[in-house]
Amino acid sequence: MLNQGINLxxxxxxxxxxxxxxxxxxxxxxxxxxxxxxxxxLASISKITKKLIDYKLIYESKYVKGKSGRRAIxxxxxxxxxxxxxxxxxxxxxxxxxxxxxxxxxxxxxxxxVLDDAELFIPILAENIKKFIKKRSDIILISFAVPGPFNxxxxxxxxxxxYTYLDQVNIYELSDYIDVPIIANQDANVAxxxxxxxxxxxxDTLAFYYLDKGVGAGITSSYELIKGNxxxxxxxxxxxxxxxxxxxxxxxxxxxxxxxxxLSAIHxxxxxxxxxxxxxxxxxxxxxxxSYFKETINRLAKYISIGAxxxxxxxxxxxxxxxxxxxxxxxxxxxPILQMLEKNVVKNIYSExxxxxxxxxxxxxxxxxxxxxxxxxxxxxxxxxxxx
Ligand SMILES: [Zn+2]
Numbered sequence: 001m002l003n004q005g006i007n008l009x010x011x012x013x014x015x016x017x018x019x020x021x022x023x024x025x026x027x028x029x030x031x032x033x034x035x036x037x038x039x040x041x042l043a044s045i046s047k048i049t050k051k052l053i054d055y056k057l058i059y060e061s062k063y064v065k066g067k068s069g070r071r072a073i074x075x076x077x078x079x080x081x082x083x084x085x086x087x088x089x090x091x092x093x094x095x096x097x098x099x100x101x102x103x104x105x106x107x108x109x110x111x112x113x114v115l116d117d118a119e120l121f122i123p124i125l126a127e128n129i130k131k132f133i134k135k136r137s138d139i140i141l142i143s144f145a146v147p148g149p150f151n152x153x154x155x156x157x158x159x160x161x162x163y164t165y166l167d168q169v170n171i172y173e174l175s176d177y178i179d180v181p182i183i184a185n186q187d188a189n190v191a192x193x194x195x196x197x198x199x200x201x202x203x204d205t206l207a208f209y210y211l212d213k214g215v216g217a218g219i220t221s222s223y224e225l226i227k228g229n230x231x232x233x234x235x236x237x238x239x240x241x242x243x244x245x246x247x248x249x250x251x252x253x254x255x256x257x258x259x260x261x262x263l264s265a266i267h268x269x270x271x272x273x274x275x276x277x278x279x280x281x282x283x284x285x286x287x288x289x290x291s292y293f294k295e296t297i298n299r300l301a302k303y304i305s306i307g308a309x310x311x312x313x314x315x316x317x318x319x320x321x322x323x324x325x326x327x328x329x330x331x332x333x334x335x336p337i338l339q340m341l342e343k344n345v346v347k348n349i350y351s352e353x354x355x356x357x358x359x360x361x362x363x364x365x366x367x368x369x370x371x372x373x374x375x376x377x378x379x380x381x382x383x384x385x386x387x388x
Contacts, residue, residue, distance in 0.1 A: 015040065016381055019048050020057070020077065024378075028064050028074030049075060055385050057081050079104070082138040082384065084377070085129065085180075086369025088145045088187070089171075091163035091213040091263070096128060098139070099370035101377075103197065108366070118169055126177035133180065140383045143373035144171055144184035145191070145365045148216050149238070149250075152184060152231030161214060161237075161249050162263045181383065183376055188234055189225050191364035192218025193372040195321050198362060207317035208364060209236075209308060212324035215257040217307075219315045225372075226315075237261065241306050256310075260303035262325045269296060284329040297329070301336035308337070309344050312353055319354045327360040 015038070022034050031049055035042045052058045058075050066072030079102035088095045097108035111128060113121070133139055147166075149158045155172030171184045192208035195201065195218075208218040215237035219226045226233045237257035238250045245254025258264050262280040269283055270276060273292050277283045287293045304326070311320060326333070334357050342350055358364070377383045 023077050027076050030072040082140045084373040085142045103370035122173045141373050142182045143369040145187040145369050148186035148235050149232040150186045187365045188216035189218040190368035194364045194368035203318045205317045207320040209322050210324045211326035213263045215261045256307045281328050297332045305337045305340035321356045323358040330357045
């Protein structure tokens with residue numbers, strides 16, 4: 001019986017993709033080594049590599065020792081073949097960044113939201129993106145990180161707590177203005193895709209716990225991001241930690257985000273102690289000698305650890321990375337969080353869960369737009385094989 005669903009074009013694309021992946025994983029690999037691994041004839045490999053070299057996607061890097069001891073030519077991937085624009089949408093600002101295919105940042109600009117009229121957000125964003133596209137024609141993808149819950153089927157930001165300006169904005173409307181393919185994912189998911197690369201991790205189950213102006217989590221299982229039906233999986237910010245608690249704009253009560261996002265935390269601190277801190281960084285840096293510092297840290301650590309506990313129990317990651325703006329206080333929060341988790345997680349699960357605390361110096365969301373984008377173009381080679 002014919003293997004339905006696989007046509008010649010698919011097989012060609014699969015073979016191109018296998019060859020590219022081998023070159024990505026082993027720089028200076030030779031054609032005969034690729035032939036041995038793929039079981040494709042040397043003639044087929046030569047044909048594929050010729051095409052990829054024509055497209056300047058790979059190049060002959062240097063002479064290496066071949067199988068029989070004779071000199072052979074090694075192949076390498078051209079990471080500057082084309083570029084990806086990463087767009088990070090945040091509460092308070094957005095950032096457009098240019099990356100090469102090695103996820104190396106080339107340039108980046110931050111923008112304020114200038115108007116209250118959300119209708120104008122997409123046209124203004126399009127103008128700013130066009131400035132990059134005018135400078136270079138080899139931008140092959142625009143990869144968005146958007147605060148969740150973000151519906152990747154419709155392109156809409158379904159709810160943006162504390163920053164309602166962008167509620168219901170449709171990211172995909174950008175394609176009315178710009179002729180470059182667009183992908184968009186929830187920010188914590190995007191961040192999770194940068195974790196393995198940054199920490200050089202091999203593990204197949206990871207969690208990125210994003211404690212920023214909002215709260216969310218990105219989870220991978222078997223090296224794949226868990227996205228759910230609409231792309232909103234991992235929205236732990238709307239897990240209730242108190243069913244009689246504060247009202248949340250999602251409709252529920254006591255959502256985690258109302259207690260340990262940096263915006264909620266600073267509201268609560270200012271309300272309780274009559275202070276006037278503008279952000280969480282000011283609190284961490286200015287109040288260490290104040291009587292309420294320790295109790296605030298312990299309260300925050302408790303909320304954060306309840307969220308982590310839920311992530312660990314629901315997803316059982318081998319590694320959980322704590323990231324986002326809240327980690328500006330990592331030196332104070334880490335110990336109490338560890339103590340609470342050790343007490344509250346099943347002993348053998350706790351001992352098999354590696355907890356990593358970032359210090360917020362690396363922007364996982366920003367770089368994640370590139371990681372998730374590169375992954376996308378490598379799975380959609382037609383995007384790469386358009387540019388020579
Ligand atoms: Zn909620």
